[in-house]
Amino acid sequence: MDETPSEAAPQKGTVTQRAIERIKAMIAEGRLEPGQRLPTERDLAAQLGISRSSMREAIRALTVLGVLEARHGSGIYVTQLEAGDLLETFGVVADLSRGPRLVELLEVRRILESTATALAAARITEDQLAEVEKHLTAMNGTDDPEEIIAHDLAFHREIAAAAGNETMAAILEGLSSRTFRARVWRGYQEEGAFARTRREHAAIHRALLAHDPEAARAAAAAHVGEVEQWLRTQLRE
Amino acid sequence: MDETPSEAAPQKGTVTQRAIERIKAMIAEGRLEPGQRLPTERDLAAQLGISRSSMREAIRALTVLGVLEARHGSGIYVTQLEAGDLLETFGVVADLSRGPRLVELLEVRRILESTATALAAARITEDQLAEVEKHLTAMNGTDDPEEIIAHDLAFHREIAAAAGNETMAAILEGLSSRTFRARVWRGYQEEGAFARTRREHAAIHRALLAHDPEAARAAAAAHVGEVEQWLRTQLRE
DNA sequence: CCAGCCATGTGGTCGGACCACTACGGTCAG
DNA sequence: CTGACCGTAGTGGTCCGACCACATGGCTGG
Known part of the structure; x- marks a missing residue:
């Protein structure tokens, strides 16, 4: 049932934790630039093959870490990743x-x-x-x-x-x-x-x-x- | 409808954010000791008058910050709050x-x-x-x-x-x-x-x-x- | 007495529904 | 033509209820 074409995600930790790592990796690899808008929660969840609830937890986690910023009604954005944001x-x-x-x-x-x-x-x-x-x-x-x-x-x-x-x-x-x-x-x-x-x-x-x-x-x-x-x-x- | 007997929670930010602050405050005030076990997600959600989903996001946030630790099947615990945990x-x-x-x-x-x-x-x-x-x-x-x-x-x-x-x-x-x-x-x-x-x-x-x-x-x-x-x-x- | 099983309770995940807000575009008066 | 207004589609925010995976402790049977 796990038809994720990108890569076979091995079982390690919770799905939420994996989602957090995936998004972090995307940013570290430069696939997500500072200030850039992410896909919607629903799309992201679908991409990683997880439920929206789990994806929301991942997003919330990265939000409190100062990596992402969620704007109600608008979308989710990568912060500028400046010192102030992350620290x-x-x-x-x-x-x-x-x-x-x-x-x-x-x-x-x-x-x-x-x-x-x-x-x-x-x-x-x-x-x-x-x-x-x-x-x-x-x-x-x-x-x-x-x-x-x-x-x-x-x-x-x-x-x-x-x-x-x-x-x-x-x-x-x-x-x-x-x-x-x-x-x-x-x-x-x-x-x-x-x-x-x-x-x-x-x-x-x-x-x-x-x-x-x-x-x-x-x-x-x-x-x-x-x-x-x-x-x-x-x-x- | 907001019959929270403890205190009247004024509208500020998301409910999840408020839950995070509440739990952090509980720890800062010493009402929650390091290593102590918290009530279940369901109970906590009921206490703060929010849904379990929102409470879970709050818990997840505090987990990635190294403040809480969730043990599947066992419960949620406050970490030792040592330097390593938080940093x-x-x-x-x-x-x-x-x-x-x-x-x-x-x-x-x-x-x-x-x-x-x-x-x-x-x-x-x-x-x-x-x-x-x-x-x-x-x-x-x-x-x-x-x-x-x-x-x-x-x-x-x-x-x-x-x-x-x-x-x-x-x-x-x-x-x-x-x-x-x-x-x-x-x-x-x-x-x-x-x-x-x-x-x-x-x-x-x-x-x-x-x-x-x-x-x-x-x-x-x-x-x-x-x-x-x-x-x-x-x-x- | 002890080892193993099993019921219970817990966090983990899922899906769907609805609400609150934003952004965008069209509409209509000026 | 210009501008303000308004409606609508789309987004994050919240809630609910169900089920799964795992840990624990007590109970059972040896």
């Missing part, structure tokens, strides 16, 4: 990690963020620098935790963007998910560590302004390192 | 990235791998060192590309493991996916760059043996940097 799911890692894993996550962030900040110091333009300053002053001029977190995030995002490596910026973005940030800031702020954070941010900004990579690297590493150490002590309790 | 999907990024993105990926890997190797030099044990040596000699003693890649991967994996940061090791694992490695090695080997790679691996091993972090960092950075530069020139053609 968006990285945020769930930070959201669901706890305990020692959070420290490891911060350690990775410290390594990447310090390098990114160093690169940014060498490459940042006047416009980008102005943007960084904007978030810095905005962060210092409000008491609303929500707003502080938002500007803190944007501050580092601008710097990561100035480093010129979109992939690194996307990873850092995921590493500093909103919920993760919020969890830290809550307890962090309670012990009046905000003033120190402010100084650290100022130091980073100063290094960027001076286009001094090594100073920037040190300042960023110290900044993340502080949070890292704080979290480490929190875990001991 | 397994990271491999698709390397598989689907092309062109300039690959260089960026390698740049990230260079940063992380050099730091990981430096940490490993300080912390590696005799047993781990022996394991590293095993893969090093095995890699030099065969001509089968498949085997070479496998041992090359294992070589770096052992080092990353010795660094003591599971999260970093998992990210590096994803960054050096099998298909990515294969693509590079193919063209890489054609121009007889294997001898150089051999020397670079030896240098890394030497630094580990001497427990010299700085030498290890430099050797690892140079090693990845070579591949990076090679890829960069490839892209210009």
